[in-house]
Amino acid sequence: MNLALLFEDDFVSADRAVLTGRRLAHLNSVLKVSEGDLVPVGLVNGDIGTGLVVGLSDTEVVLQVELSEPPPSPLPLTLVLAMPRPKMFRRVLQTCASLGVKDIWLINAYKVEKSFWQTPWLSEENLRENKVLGLEQARDTLMPRVHIRKLFKPFVEDELPALLHNTRALVAHPGTDTPCPTHINEPATLCIGPEGGFTAYEVDKLVEAGCEAVHLGRRILRVETAVPVLVSRLFDACN
Structure with a gap:
């Protein structure tokens, strides 16, 4: 602390x-x-x-x-994250809070197990506790917002396009042709899939909504590793 x-x-x-x-x-x-x-x-x-x-x-x-x-400036980033495994989720949430991510959307995907949504870590009390732990680590005070969406298609078709408006919209997915950009100077929306990644259908839907598919190279990273790597690649997160 x-x-x-x-x-x-x-x-x-x-x-x-x-x-x-x-x-x-x-x-x-x-x-x-x-x-x-x-x-x-x-x-x-x-x-x-x-x-x-x-x-x-x-x-x-x-x-x-x-x-x-004043507290550190927030990152101009909206993070769209397929619900991770519960044992990993609290660490990911703390990491996001520490890095200055203030707008987090937890979404469903084909490879997200239904039981993940039953975890007590999604209770308001536990969400607040883990956001606080991340803020205290980074000497920050601005509380992140967490939005939960359990239906993939309605979210991507009805809500995501508005989130992408006036942002650099990216979906991180191994095997795509374009490397993830670095040190961008504009607001961004970043979509990250679950363990095992988004399906081809899900990537296509995200691209149809306005996202650009990008990769981090040949290595396949766990979600808890991919989140800080991607955020730090896009922004000078530690400034």
């Missing part, structure tokens, strides 16, 4: 916040804070700054908060 992300209900006054639970445990066991220490903090969807430890006990830490800097 490189930044303690604060929510409005953490504040007991305009400049004082009380933390418990996971954040308290991290401050105690990892950072080993004492009264008088400064810790990096940020208000969700707001500025970042510091929290002065003015009270500390086994049950809570009280911070006097000063917020003075």
